[in-house]
Amino acid sequence: MDTVCRSKIMASIKSKNTKGELLVRRYLFKKGFRYRVNDRHLVGTPDIVLPKYRTVVFVNGCFWHVHAGCSDSVRPKTNTAFWDKKFAANVKRDQKVIKSLEDQGWKVLVVWECELKGKEKREATLLGLANEIWEGC
Numbered sequence: 001m002d003t004v005c006r007s008k009i010m011a012s013i014k015s016k017n018t019k020g021e022l023l024v025r026r027y028l029f030k031k032g033f034r035y036r037v038n039d040r041h042l043v044g045t046p047d048i049v050l051p052k053y054r055t056v057v058f059v060n061g062c063f064w065h066v067h068a069g070c071s072d073s074v075r076p077k078t079n080t081a082f083w084d085k086k087f088a089a090n091v092k093r094d095q096k097v098i099k100s101l102e103d104q105g106w107k108v109l110v111v112w113e114c115e116l117k118g119k120e121k122r123e124a125t126l127l128g129l130a131n132e133i134w135e136g137c
């Protein structure tokens with residue numbers, strides 16, 4: 001993979017307001033949740049912040065965030081050393097972010113993009129998410 005191609009992929013993966021994020025936000029809004037998005041005051045800039053529930057939600061792309069055991073989390077076959085390093089750094093950063101938020105008393109929920117694929121799975125995932133947010137209150 002050449003550098004231009006690689007940086008294009010990285011840009012698309014890192015972009016905010018992904019389809020998955022919008023889907024989750026729209027659902028939560030409909031359920032009556034109110035939230036902030038991409039809150040830079042918090043470590044890791046969580047995708048969705050629900051202050052009332054002291055809960056943050058990350059909507060993670062399976063590729064970028066390395067969803068363990070997921071078929072969407074395939075490693076590119078070229079530049080493997082680069083990707084291995086990159087992925088390892090991402091996983092480590094995610095773990096650090098989650099721990100730091102939890103230490104500050106936040107409940108951290110992660111939705112994987114593959115869990116939003118297909119109507120049935122999506123509905124189950126979103127309902128499960130809403131229930132998890134409601135829990136702790």
Ligand SMILES: [Zn+2]
Nearest residue numbers: 062067070114
């Ligand atoms: Zn996945």
